[in-house]
Amino acid sequence: MLVRYPRAGRRDIAHRQNLLRVRGRSLAWLPPLLLLVCVTVADFGTGGEFRMISWIVLVPGIAAAICGVWGTAVFGMLALITYVAADSAWPYQYQTGLPDLILVAAGGVLATLACGVRLRGEQRMLHMMRIAETTRRTVLRPMPPGWGDLEQAAVYLAADLDARVGGDFYDIQPSPHGTRVLLGDVQGKGLGAVEAAAALLGTFREAGYHEADLATVAARLETRMLRHRGHTAALGRSDGDRFATAVLLGFPVAGPAVVEVAIFGHDPPLAVGPDGVRSLPDGDGLPLGLCELTGADGMPTVRRVPLAPGETLLLVTDGVTEARDAAGVFYPLVDEVARAVAVDPRTADPDRLVAFVRDGTLRHSAGYLADDTTIFAVRPRPRAVETPVRGRSQSSGPPLQS
Incomplete structure (x- = not known):
């Protein structure tokens, strides 16, 4: 018997996660790591009047969407450490200071919490999909x-x-x-x-x-x-x-x-x-x-x-x-x-x-x-x-x- 035909453009959670795997190994860490490096390099490549290091708050946000809780927490800490190191390398008059430091720290914490909520929702969705599949096979x-x-x-x-x-x-x-x-x-x-x-x-x-x-x-x-x-x-x-x-x-x-x-x-x-x-x-x-x-x-x-x-x-x-x-x-x-x-x-x-x-x-x-x-x-x-x-x-x- 032919199986149920999926509609074009529709992917379930498991298939979406497989897109981040190569030969069975997860590459979910790669996008936030690349973003971390790019923001740091861009910050040193611009002048002191235009600092980009505060954009590093996006790193844990990206990790929260595709990584696990621990992975997101690690990227939150890496973002905070990188921010402190990069900001300290500039002269005092060009440093962004405490406000952006609080922003990056808070962004890492919130991203970790959001990742936990996301994973809980995905687990619930997978459970509902299994129930729906069991119902389909019963009927x-x-x-x-x-x-x-x-x-x-x-x-x-x-x-x-x-x-x-x-x-x-x-x-x-x-x-x-x-x-x-x-x-x-x-x-x-x-x-x-x-x-x-x-x-x-x-x-x-x-x-x-x-x-x-x-x-x-x-x-x-x-x-x-x-x-x-x-x-x-x-x-x-x-x-x-x-x-x-x-x-x-x-x-x-x-x-x-x-x-x-x-x-x-x-x-x-x-x-x-x-x-x-x-x-x-x-x-x-x-x-x-x-x-x-x-x-x-x-x-x-x-x-x-x-x-x-x-x-x-x-x-x-x-x-x-x-x-x-x-x-x-x-x-x-x-x-x-x-x-x-x-x-x-x-x-x-x-x-x-x-x-x-x-x-x-x-x-x-x-x-x-x-x-x-x-x-x-x-x-x-x-x-x-x-x-x-x-x-x-x-x-x-x-x-x-x-």
């Missing part, structure tokens, strides 16, 4: 290659980079009745959307395994969304009316190459193959949480759609379909994918397809994502068909892997 669990006998790849781009997770969700659940796939988008943003996505995924992982009928899995998802809305409403929260669009797929264990599709108010998947791009039939179901408005008629119809050899199902959320350029033009997903497949049929491979759509979306929107964006591609592995040859069986396709 959007990593899937091993070939999970559920499907070739798959996914990219998730959160509109809120600090949160790292939002209302988009997807998963694959193998079962005795076939492999089930779910992709969806919870209305709204924030922790409430994450909470609803986690509730739906939990139900999908249980119902997708135990239930033989895909329509029953769909009904369980609708019930879970209603229960979640009722719980949040009982808590008096203002986000108790959330709903979610979703696509539910089922790949039967045996039989012809078909996929079962149930759509809850979401854009239908695209079937991408060497022969081109086609859209699966539009769904007739309402979003999850709204099906009760029309009773049983609001539940989606489960359709069986044949799949051609080598076709990959591409599922995206509205972060892709609603991505706009500077002129307000939507990203032409179907046209772009069709053009790419015509040039290189290997673009239909799940990993290549997801990477192509990811790059195209970011390029079209100039890196600005107004909503969470999920790109998910799945393709059934080729099935082995046994044919007897001289009393022995010979596989006409590659063997299945466990």
Whole structure:
């Protein structure tokens, strides 16, 4: 599976610190040391009427931004000692005297305190990033290659980079009745959307395994969304009316190459193959949480759609379909994918397809994502068909892997 794609120009704390390292050794001490030397040399290179040695107070300030507490304290002492030595070398009438001495000393103390506050804030930020990453891996669990006998790849781009997770969700659940796939988008943003996505995924992982009928899995998802809305409403929260669009797929264990599709108010998947791009039939179901408005008629119809050899199902959320350029033009997903497949049929491979759509979306929107964006591609592995040859069986396709 492809990892989450970082937005251009955005670096976390660990990466920023790596920029100050060469072959594993920290060079954070080099900028303040160079500044210390430059200020001292400049002070001796100017006349007595224009003294620059007081600028040495900047040295511990620079160290506070990139060094540790002890390093900043050392540069504060070096700045103070250098100031006294440099100022004493001038005749009395040109010495800056006690006021600047107090300034340099106070600057070193304040810089050391500021460095301590900075490091404490960075540690807290790293801790929050680890919590966010754990939450992301819990909601959007990593899937091993070939999970559920499907070739798959996914990219998730959160509109809120600090949160790292939002209302988009997807998963694959193998079962005795076939492999089930779910992709969806919870209305709204924030922790409430994450909470609803986690509730739906939990139900999908249980119902997708135990239930033989895909329509029953769909009904369980609708019930879970209603229960979640009722719980949040009982808590008096203002986000108790959330709903979610979703696509539910089922790949039967045996039989012809078909996929079962149930759509809850979401854009239908695209079937991408060497022969081109086609859209699966539009769904007739309402979003999850709204099906009760029309009773049983609001539940989606489960359709069986044949799949051609080598076709990959591409599922995206509205972060892709609603991505706009500077002129307000939507990203032409179907046209772009069709053009790419015509040039290189290997673009239909799940990993290549997801990477192509990811790059195209970011390029079209100039890196600005107004909503969470999920790109998910799945393709059934080729099935082995046994044919007897001289009393022995010979596989006409590659063997299945466990």
